[in-house]
Amino acid sequence: MGYLLTNWAYVGTLLLQHLWLTGSAMAISVVIALPLGVLLARVAWLRGPVLGFLGLLYTIPSLSLLVLLIPVLRLGYWPAVVTLVIYAQLVLVRNVVVGMVGIDPAVIEAAHGMGMNSWQRLVQVELPLALPLLLAGLRIATLSTIGIATIAAFVNAGGLGMLLFDGVRTSNHEKIVIGAIAVSLLAIGANVLLRRAELWSQQSRG
Amino acid sequence: MSIIVAEGVTKRFSSDSRPAVDAVSFAVDPGEFIVLLGPSGCGKTTLLKMINRIYEPTSGQLLIDGVDSRSLPVTHLRRRIGYAIQQTGLFPHFRVEQNIAVVPRLLGWERPRIEARITELLDLVGLPHDFRRRYPRQLSGGQQQRVGLARALAADPAIMLMDEPFGALDAITRARLQDELLHIQRKVHKTILFVTHDIEEALRLADRMMVMNHGQIVQFDTPLTILTRPCTRFVEQLTSANDVLRRLSLLTVASALGRERPPAAGGSADLPPLHPQDDLRFALTQLLGAGESSLPVIDDGREVGRLTLADLRAMLPSTVAGLEGHVPVSGA
Ligand SMILES: Nc1ncnc2c1ncn2[C@@H]1O[C@H](COP(=O)(O)OP(=O)(O)O)[C@@H](O)[C@H]1O
Numbered sequence: 001m002g003y004l005l006t007n008w009a010y011v012g013t014l015l016l017q018h019l020w021l022t023g024s025a026m027a028i029s030v031v032i033a034l035p036l037g038v039l040l041a042r043v044a045w046l047r048g049p050v051l052g053f054l055g056l057l058y059t060i061p062s063l064s065l066l067v068l069l070i071p072v073l074r075l076g077y078w079p080a081v082v083t084l085v086i087y088a089q090l091v092l093v094r095n096v097v098v099g100m101v102g103i104d105p106a107v108i109e110a111a112h113g114m115g116m117n118s119w120q121r122l123v124q125v126e127l128p129l130a131l132p133l134l135l136a137g138l139r140i141a142t143l144s145t146i147g148i149a150t151i152a153a154f155v156n157a158g159g160l161g162m163l164l165f166d167g168v169r170t171s172n173h174e175k176i177v178i179g180a181i182a183v184s185l186l187a188i189g190a191n192v193l194l195r196r197a198e199l200w201s202q203q204s205r206g
Numbered sequence: 207m208s209i210i211v212a213e214g215v216t217k218r219f220s221s222d223s224r225p226a227v228d229a230v231s232f233a234v235d236p237g238e239f240i241v242l243l244g245p246s247g248c249g250k251t252t253l254l255k256m257i258n259r260i261y262e263p264t265s266g267q268l269l270i271d272g273v274d275s276r277s278l279p280v281t282h283l284r285r286r287i288g289y290a291i292q293q294t295g296l297f298p299h300f301r302v303e304q305n306i307a308v309v310p311r312l313l314g315w316e317r318p319r320i321e322a323r324i325t326e327l328l329d330l331v332g333l334p335h336d337f338r339r340r341y342p343r344q345l346s347g348g349q350q351q352r353v354g355l356a357r358a359l360a361a362d363p364a365i366m367l368m369d370e371p372f373g374a375l376d377a378i379t380r381a382r383l384q385d386e387l388l389h390i391q392r393k394v395h396k397t398i399l400f401v402t403h404d405i406e407e408a409l410r411l412a413d414r415m416m417v418m419n420h421g422q423i424v425q426f427d428t429p430l431t432i433l434t435r436p437c438t439r440f441v442e443q444l445t446s447a448n449d450v451l452r453r454l455s456l457l458t459v460a461s462a463l464g465r466e467r468p469p470a471a472g473g474s475a476d477l478p479p480l481h482p483q484d485d486l487r488f489a490l491t492q493l494l495g496a497g498e499s500s501l502p503v504i505d506d507g508r509e510v511g512r513l514t515l516a517d518l519r520a521m522l523p524s525t526v527a528g529l530e531g532h533v534p535v536s537g538a
């Protein structure tokens with residue numbers, strides 16, 4: 001632990017970078033996945049093709065995807081974030097779709113019958129009822145994003161992956177262990193927070 | 207003027223060869239309690255859902271208040287029509303008060319008006335005020351239906367569509383809610399279209415019954431006429447009209463009295479009174495038990511008429527006539 005004592009500022013910076021990478025990637029992911037999921041929930045025939053395509057992207061090894069993006073996006077923050085966003089889509093979109101399609105049809109019928117328009121139905125009924133599944137998707141995607149974000153170091157985007165890469169390159173086991181533990185702690189912390197949000201969303205309906 | 211007029215309304219689902227609703231025409235007057243009765247799959251729900259345009263008719267036209275229902279934006283039309291269904295469709299993430307407030311909020315009512323309306327409706331449907339903040343899941347099936355009814359009534363629509371609202375309830379709760387619905391209807395005078403496949407429920411509630419089969423209206427008349435003069439064997443079998451005692455048990459004192467009968471003068475203090483909602487089989491037992499030829503009918507402490515043995519007897523020959531006079535339906 002000597003390394004941590006002398007380099008806590010550096011490790012702290014890497015942690016913050018990691019948080020920023022993961023956080024911004026998740027924010028962008030949700031902004032894309034939410035409307036896409038809603039669209040798929042409304043237009044049934046699009047579901048198969050789009051989810052199939054996202055599944056295909058999901059099977060590409062993350063490092064290859066990252067390398068493929070370098071010619072387009074150069075090095076740094078963007079190729080890393082784009083990779084993370086692409087990986088998060090499958091889980092997020094699928095959970096939005098499942099959450100919305102799984103709503104009791106009688107509830108949707110009632111929403112129509114009361115005279116809600118499409119937007120009112122979405123905002124007042126469908127999204128709140130899909131929220132637990134949406135948050136479950138967000139939690140799973142966030143955890144895997146925290147893990148995958150370690151490869152950002154490969155394109156000079158920083159993050160805790162730096163410790164792992166440096167450690168491997170210089171055979172510094174201490175760095176590797178500290179990096180691994182830091183990533184795990186981050187994942188555990190995110191899990192606890194998001195799990196709490198999930199439980200809250202389930203409770204707020206009696 | 208009729209509040210609802212259907213002219214040759216047909217609904218054909220692409221998956222089915224025969225139409226779910228087949229060129230039906232009818233007219234409903236304001237304040238009528240209409241019960242749609244018929245076997246499962248005969249098109250009752252489909253017909254109901256065409257009125258608030260959850261389904262669009264394949265052909266034909268529906269006039270609401272004399273206006274083609276397609277001429278209004280569909281959300282505006284629906285906010286003017288109460289809608290209650292068997293599964294309630296209550297919003298599980300909304301408290302009771304929020305569920306009741308849905309349509310008033312869509313209509314942009316002021317907060318105080320909504321609050322007052324919620325309180326008024328809880329009283330009307332017989333729910334305690336401290337249920338306001340409960341979630342639907344914290345209520346029994348009967349209580350959920352009461353909330354569903356309150357929600358449908360919330361914006362005081364002239365028309366109420368109710369699709370087997372009591373169909374999933376136990377017999378005791380169902381009977382109680384039927385009574386209360388009649389009680390509420392006497393206060394609010396809605397035009398109600400109520401779907402059921404339960405003949406007893408239909409006879410109990412209906413001003414007029416619309417008997418349906420295979421997407422068509424077979425007979426549309428008062429419960430008394432449906433029972434005493436079924437126009438086809440199908441209707442006769444549906445109502446078991448050939449069993450006199452059963453038939454009496456299905457008819458209410460109110461239906462035998464007729465609606466225009468003036469109240470008779472007193473002199474009946476010590477006789478067992480009848481209630482308009484008592485069935486005629488019970489009335490017959492009371493008449494025979496008291497050894498009288500007539501008994502007073504009391505509603506809300508007021509005599510509203512006298513039921514005589516002659517009233518009951520008057521229905522017997524017509525039964526026979528109805529049975530002899532029936533026209534066999536092809537394919538029935
Ligand atoms: N959404 C739908 N799509 C296809 N067919 C339907 C749909 N709704 C009802 N039907 C068909 O229309 C017929 C009448 O159904 P319905 O109106 O629900 O009957 P009821 O309410 O009298 O039981 C049935 O044959 C049913 O299968």
Ligand SMILES: [Mg+2]
Nearest residue numbers: 250251252401
């Ligand atoms: Mg039905």
